[in-house]
Amino acid sequence: MAMPLALLRLRLLALALLLVASSGVASGQDTERIEGSAGDVLEDDPVGRLKVYVYELPTKYNKKMVAKDSRCLSHMFAAEIFMHRFLLSSAIRTLNPEEADWFYTPVYTTCDLTPWGHPLPFKSPRIMRSAIQFISSHWPYWNRTEGADHFFVVPHDFGACFHYQEEKAIERGILPLLRRATLVQTFGQKDHVCLKEGSITIPPYAPPQKMKTHLVPPETPRSIFVYFRGLFYDTANDPEGGYYARGARASVWENFKNNPLFDISTDHPPTYYEDMQRSIFCLCPLGWAPWSPRLVEAVVFGCIPVIIADDIVLPFADAIPWDEIGVFVAEDDVPKLDTILTSIPMEVILRKQRLLANPSMKQAMLFPQPAQPGDAFHQILNGLARKLPHDKGVYLNSGQKVLNWTQGPVGDLKPW
Amino acid sequence: MMKSLLPQSQLRRAAAAGRSSGGGAASGGADGAGSDGGAGGRAPAASTFWFLLHALCCLVSLFLGFRFSRLLFFLLFSTSELYSTSSSSSAVLRATTTTTTTTTTTTTTTNTFTLSFAATSNPPPSTLANHTALDSAAAGTSGHTQSHVVVGRHGIRIRPWPHPDPVEVMRAHRIMERVQEEQRRWYGVKEPRQVLVVTPTYSRAFQALHLTGLLHSLRNVPYPLTWIVVEAGGTTNATASLLARSGLTIVHIPFPDRMPHDWADRHATENRMRLHSLRVIRERKMDGVIVFADDSNVHSMELFDEVQKVQWMGAVSVGILAHTGAADQPRLSEEDKQNMPLPVQGPACNSSGQLAGWHTFNSLPFTGKTATVVGEAAPVLPRGLEWAGFVLNSRMLWKEAEGKPDWVKDLDAVGENGEEVENPLILLNDPSSVEPLGNCGKKVLLWWLRVEARADSKFPQGWVIEPPLEVVVPAKRTPWPETTAEHSSELLNTKQDQEDRRLSRTNRSSRSRSTTKRKGGVQGQEN
Numbered sequence: 028m029a030m031p032l033a034l035l036r037l038r039l040l041a042l043a044l045l046l047v048a049s050s051g052v053a054s055g056q057d058t059e060r061i062e063g064s065a066g067d068v069l070e071d072d073p074v075g076r077l078k079v080y081v082y083e084l085p086t087k088y089n090k091k092m093v094a095k096d097s098r099c100l101s102h103m104f105a106a107e108i109f110m111h112r113f114l115l116s117s118a119i120r121t122l123n124p125e126e127a128d129w130f131y132t133p134v135y136t137t138c139d140l141t142p143w144g145h146p147l148p149f150k151s152p153r154i155m156r157s158a159i160q161f162i163s164s165h166w167p168y169w170n171r172t173e174g175a176d177h178f179f180v181v182p183h184d185f186g187a188c189f190h191y192q193e194e195k196a197i198e199r200g201i202l203p204l205l206r207r208a209t210l211v212q213t214f215g216q217k218d219h220v221c222l223k224e225g226s227i228t229i230p231p232y233a234p235p236q237k238m239k240t241h242l243v244p245p246e247t248p249r250s251i252f253v254y255f256r257g258l259f260y261d262t263a264n265d266p267e268g269g270y271y272a273r274g275a276r277a278s279v280w281e282n283f284k285n286n287p288l289f290d291i292s293t294d295h296p297p298t299y300y301e302d303m304q305r306s307i308f309c310l311c312p313l314g315w316a317p318w319s320p321r322l323v324e325a326v327v328f329g330c331i332p333v334i335i336a337d338d339i340v341l342p343f344a345d346a347i348p349w350d351e352i353g354v355f356v357a358e359d360d361v362p363k364l365d366t367i368l369t370s371i372p373m374e375v376i377l378r379k380q381r382l383l384a385n386p387s388m389k390q391a392m393l394f395p396q397p398a399q400p401g402d403a404f405h406q407i408l409n410g411l412a413r414k415l416p417h418d419k420g421v422y423l424n425s426g427q428k429v430l431n432w433t434q435g436p437v438g439d440l441k442p443w
Numbered sequence: 444m445m446k447s448l449l450p451q452s453q454l455r456r457a458a459a460a461g462r463s464s465g466g467g468a469a470s471g472g473a474d475g476a477g478s479d480g481g482a483g484g485r486a487p488a489a490s491t492f493w494f495l496l497h498a499l500c501c502l503v504s505l506f507l508g509f510r511f512s513r514l515l516f517f518l519l520f521s522t523s524e525l526y527s528t529s530s531s532s533s534a535v536l537r538a539t540t541t542t543t544t545t546t547t548t549t550t551t552t553t554n555t556f557t558l559s560f561a562a563t564s565n566p567p568p569s570t571l572a573n574h575t576a577l578d579s580a581a582a583g584t585s586g587h588t589q590s591h592v593v594v595g596r597h598g599i600r601i602r603p604w605p606h607p608d609p610v611e612v613m614r615a616h617r618i619m620e621r622v623q624e625e626q627r628r629w630y631g632v633k634e635p636r637q638v639l640v641v642t643p644t645y646s647r648a649f650q651a652l653h654l655t656g657l658l659h660s661l662r663n664v665p666y667p668l669t670w671i672v673v674e675a676g677g678t679t680n681a682t683a684s685l686l687a688r689s690g691l692t693i694v695h696i697p698f699p700d701r702m703p704h705d706w707a708d709r710h711a712t713e714n715r716m717r718l719h720s721l722r723v724i725r726e727r728k729m730d731g732v733i734v735f736a737d738d739s740n741v742h743s744m745e746l747f748d749e750v751q752k753v754q755w756m757g758a759v760s761v762g763i764l765a766h767t768g769a770a771d772q773p774r775l776s777e778e779d780k781q782n783m784p785l786p787v788q789g790p791a792c793n794s795s796g797q798l799a800g801w802h803t804f805n806s807l808p809f810t811g812k813t814a815t816v817v818g819e820a821a822p823v824l825p826r827g828l829e830w831a832g833f834v835l836n837s838r839m840l841w842k843e844a845e846g847k848p849d850w851v852k853d854l855d856a857v858g859e860n861g862e863e864v865e866n867p868l869i870l871l872n873d874p875s876s877v878e879p880l881g882n883c884g885k886k887v888l889l890w891w892l893r894v895e896a897r898a899d900s901k902f903p904q905g906w907v908i909e910p911p912l913e914v915v916v917p918a919k920r921t922p923w924p925e926t927t928a929e930h931s932s933e934l935l936n937t938k939q940d941q942e943d944r945r946l947s948r949t950n951r952s953s954r955s956r957s958t959t960k961r962k963g964g965v966q967g968q969e970n
Contacts (some may be wrong), residue, residue: 193594218590246630248623252615267596274597281599286607288615307622337592362602369614373621380622384629 058385059378061352065345065413069387070401073408074118077415080127081114082162084134088154092138103320104137104146105232106213106403107180109394111135113404129209129411130168130177134158137183151189152202152435153443155179159204173429174208175421178411181205182231184316186212188221191315196221203434209414211407213318215340222340227410230342230403233323235393241300245329252288253368254306254330255279256299257321258314259291275335276312278361286365303328307376308354308368310335323392326352329383331376333368335361343391343406345413352382627665632751635666637731639724639837643716644738645675645702646682648896651906653738654682658689661736664747669694669729673716675702681905696723704817704898710826713737714864717830718857725840725854733835735867739892740831746888749880750834755848756871757878760789761832762890763804765822787887788825788832790879798879801828818897828866831891834880835867850876 061069093099093108100108111133114120121127136151163169169177181187187205188196197220201210206223214221215228222228259280261271268277283289291310296302303309309325313336322341325332332353334341341349349355356367382388390401398404423429433440640661644650661668669692674682677697686693698716703709717735724733732750736742746759763786786804793799806813806824814821838844839851850873857869868874881888896902903909 197594216590216592219592244630246626248626250619250623252619269596269599273592274599277599278601281601282605285605288607288612307619338590358597359600362600362605365607365611365615369611369618371618373618376618376622377625380625 059381061347061382061385061388063344063346063348068346068409068413069391069406071405071409071412072400073405073412076412077119077128077408078121078126079114079117079119079129079131079408079411080121080124080168081111081131081133082166084132084158084161088134088158088161092135096138096140098140098144099135099138101234102140102144102146103231103233104182104213106182106229106394107135107137109232109396110180110211110404110407112396113398117398117404117408119408124166124168127168128176128415128417130162132158132162132177132179134179136181136189146183148183148189148191150443151183152199152439153441155187155189155202156204156439157443171423172207172417172421173423174205176417178209178211178227179205180211180229182211182213182229184214185221186210186214186226187223193315199436202439204430204432206430209411213342214316215342215344216317216336217338217340219338225414227407228340228342228344229407230323230392231318231320232394233320233327233392235395238300238324238327238393243301243304247305249305249307251290251302251306253283253290253308253310253333253364254302255289255291255310255312256294256296256302258293261315264315271315272313273337273358275358275361276314278358279310279312279335279364282362283365288365300324300328303330306330308333311353312336313339313358322353326383326392327389329380331379331383333364335364342403343410346406346409347388347391352379352388354379632666632748636751637667637669637729638664638747638750639729639731639733640668640670640736641673641717641720641724641733642670642736642738643673643675643698643713643720644682646679647702647898648900648902649894650682650738651685651902654685656741657736657738658685658691660742660744661691662689663744666747666751667731668692669731671696671720671723673698673720675700675712675716684905694723696720706813706815706817706823706893707826709817714830718854718864721835721840721854724837725842728841729837731837733837735830735833736889737831737891739894740889741892742889745881745886749886749888752878752880753834753836754878755836755839755851756867756876757834757880758790758798758801758884759832759834759881759889760787760802760884760887761829762786762887763788763825763829764890764892765804765809765824766892766894788829788891789881789887790877790884792879792883796879796883798875798877802884803827816898817895818900823893823895825891826865828868829891830866831889833867833877835870839870848876 060067063069089108089111099105111131114131114133124130134154136154137146137148139147139150139154141147159169159174179187181189183189184191185193185196187201187210188199189202190196190199200220201223210223210226211229212222212226213229213231215226216222257276258271259276260268265271268274271277279289279291283291290302290306303324307330309321309328309330309332311319311321311325311332311334313319317336317339322332322334324330333356334349334353335356335358337358341347341353354368354371356364360367387401390399391403391406394403642654642657644654661670670686670689671694672682672686673696675698677699678695683695686695696719698719700712700715702712721733732753734746734750749759750757765786785802787802788804789802790798791800791802804825809822809824812821814823839847840854841847842853850871852870852872854870857864868877871877
């Protein structure tokens, strides 16, 4: 007779626990824990899970470039510089290369700027090649694996393809010397030549201090339905239209310029950040490349990102479940954008807002100085840690060569 | 759509003209130039044929537009090899499906058209894209699947009716409302407490005016609310029906005494009514924040958000509107104007944000000119501190409440000897523990105003006109002479005279008179 009684008690206990749990979940505000395909890894601490050795390159590869043009520290490609600085003072840095799991080469390939501040990628292949030549001749670790346990930060438009025009970038492909290395880049598109398998996609650099100074009280009601500020037609580079953004931005304009729900224009208002905090949806369409700092801004300001870029691979895709956070609209479906957005169920929208309100989500998109736990630097290290341990194929037998050092356009082979 | 075509087509014409160097006639001959560029040095017969073809192209483009002529030629001269390549087939598909948007069909077909003519002199840069896409598609990069996202020029998809759909707009607004509600839940007041609004009132001409205004304000309060209306002279049906229409939770309490006609006495009676309602709150153990809303005051919505923060007793700043009611304002000397403090009653804080004293309304400029009788055309001033500026936690009144501070007097001890209860500070032993609200009194959250009609002014009971009005002023169409009421007796006399005159004239023109009489009669009835 004791058995059924015990069972009953167990069941009651379970019921009580369930009630408590459900009431705990339903009570008022709350942010939800974010779990991606790799599990609940956003708040992992990389310290102790990997060791990184930072090569000492001559300053012409890094410090001198920044000294020449300090705009490199604030444009959207600044992640490469800040990553270097972070690694130099991080706990996972090791001064003993024999025990290192990963090797980092601090070469700033996106710091050659035009007078208007746009990075020129034309010398970048040569700079990278020269850096690799330097490390392969001064240390034995490159030749040991032909770069398979090395990682490079290449935040340019199309990553290691080193060109801003997509066709040219595809033509060039990823720099042959980087074929075995792990690339940490902002560009990500499925089945694209410039996205290698095993690359880590990162968010573009957005100035965290500047964003923090523009915060408004969170109880400010969100009264803008859809918000976007930016170009729709790039008349300078694409006068006929249809080329820029694969016609998606132009489509957004033509279909929704008369729609009062869509606050879209090419203006540059000083209240850009404040307006994003008053909007429910923020459009993040592709431009010349599929990624943009708008995603980071939308996440930090709690505005649900509407991503219009076919096959895009978003930052830290294995740690952050972007499907549950953002709204993905195919470029062909842009004319139906209003229907799509208004027919999202209310619970889904509220859940997305709860996920976005999670501070670890916002932290993961930023590159604060000094580094804070859970920020983008740590996510990169977590990503690298998840790729460990290296499998046997990484280490080459002595004398075995895989990379072809003379591959690629002739112009790239010139020394720098 | 034609409008949008024009500037783009002009751009394209300019671009095409720029690109096709030295080629083409003025009207969109770039394709013709391209097509016959490679065939420059043929036999004269062939050249005349090409010239004719060129002329045909020009004519076609004149009628169909620059881009359509290319479409025509594409359809005429397309070869089978075009269909084998993946990118162009998708472009063809796009051409056939998006027929509603002319811009898209033509822009996409330019790609495929120039592909078929390999010898074109000036291919637009997009062909390079298609070539590379084709090459990579054909070659097949080392083992990984080709992205189905095509690089190059794409059509701009525009739906046929690019205007907002009203149903969707409504849905979007509902989404926004719900999101804002959720925001309030997260960042706004954590546990909203019930608001108990205490209003003394009595039946008079301006009651409907004041109560309707207050009613609407209270309906907009986002917290659970109970409206406690104390009516002097007992509850009346008029008041009850007004309250019933509000849709709020009402507690309608009768107060035995009638409201006096004197402002001073009226203030005293109102104070006693408020005390009475506080006793009712204590009896019924109502829980919440007590706000004293006089029916003629105007309240902002922020007041109700702010009062949620009160612990035991709080004070807010009240804007005092001393309305003169007379045409001329009291003449104030320059000195008076400068020394005139703000018409605000409320808590005053010291630099550390604690209660230091009280601002009261300066009634010196108004001495001797204030109204004594309700409805007098003279400014009505508050006396000292008004109840409206104070907020109480109802638990303060309960006999036993958790955490009730000891500086609160028992409600029974107040006003039992018939003493004048001027303001709620009398409920406290220690008036310094009142919490200043509204950013330490800096924000004026409500306005105090006393506007009343004369006590004897008539108004229809319940503002329903029963029985229907009599004719007081004749309408323009009636033949009655326009006279005022005072001359009504003379009117009767003149009417009699007219009647006599009419009777005497009936012999002459009976018909006209009778018709007018009938008209007058009919109109009289219509009136």
